[in-house]
Amino acid sequence: VSRLVNPLKGVSSRRPRQEFPDLARHYHRANKLWSGSYFAGSGGGAPPSIVKQYIEQQDRPG
Template sequence: MQDFKKLHHCVYNLKYHLVLVTKYRRKCITDPIIIRLKEIFVELCLKWECNLIEFNGEPDHIHMLLELNPKIALSTFINNLKTVSSRYIRKDFSNHLSKFYYNNPIFWSRSYCILTYGGAPLSVIKQYIEQQARVD
């Protein structure tokens, strides 16, 4: 059974896999940075009425599994995550990051990867819609 959420006029289950990459794929993310990023993202998700289900990363990128609600403009939310986290990380780890970015105000690449997650496979949904009775 799917974990459906409800708003006043809709029922939803929106889960996304988000990947953020450091600028120039520099391998600058350390364990303390991962811990701090998770704190930042948990706090931001609460403000946006979202849920951070899972979080982890490697030296040059991070992965998040997010549960969002349909009121959120996805690109605006991601832009906010990147902007706020970059500002905090650059401030909290300025000495470490200056070795990689030479004191430039940079942390994340402009690009990101966002994938939907969950539910039935596309082929099953397509078959279900094809089998619906037509109204004459």
């Protein structure tokens, strides 16, 4: 999964950095728009509407 996610994060940060050069001051670390971490999970084959409903019903941190 990391071999897929890391290049996607690099590509997906390039366009905003080109369009919005002022983002540089908000970089998490030098010249990186995204954090080095990521999450990969599975919904167990549930339809997206059920996953969305599950997420919406979770308690939010206070």
